[in-house]
Amino acid sequence: MVREDGKRNFALRSSNGEEESVFSGNTPRQAALKAARRLEPGSSGDEADRTELRLREKGTDKVHIYDGWAWEETAPDDKPDWMPNEITEANVSKKGIDHLDE
Secondary structure (H helix, E strand, C coil): CCCCCEEEEEEECCCCCCEEEEEEEHHHHHHHHHCCCCCCCCCCCCCCCCEEEEEECCCCEEEEEEEEEEEEEECCCCCCCCCEEEEEEEEEEEEEEECCCC
8 A cells, every 4th residue: 555655564574474563665675675774783794694574565465575684884974963883784685576365
């Protein structure tokens, strides 16, 4: 279901089918990036553990499947005062789409 502002809601599904959290975004990738930032960060993007993220688009039977990973990085020099010195960066790679039979 698309909201007035164009954003859609995506529920993060665990391996047993429970939906733990909801992330919103204009695209499934945007929601997957938000979910990936909550993963345990590695020391760098190359060394971070890949985790499968399954996001069901609310109002449909589509499940978008991504590999996601996160890492710690030093904040830029021109960061605002409220930003911590270490920030979490994330990336995702799409694996495909499943359709629920429920």
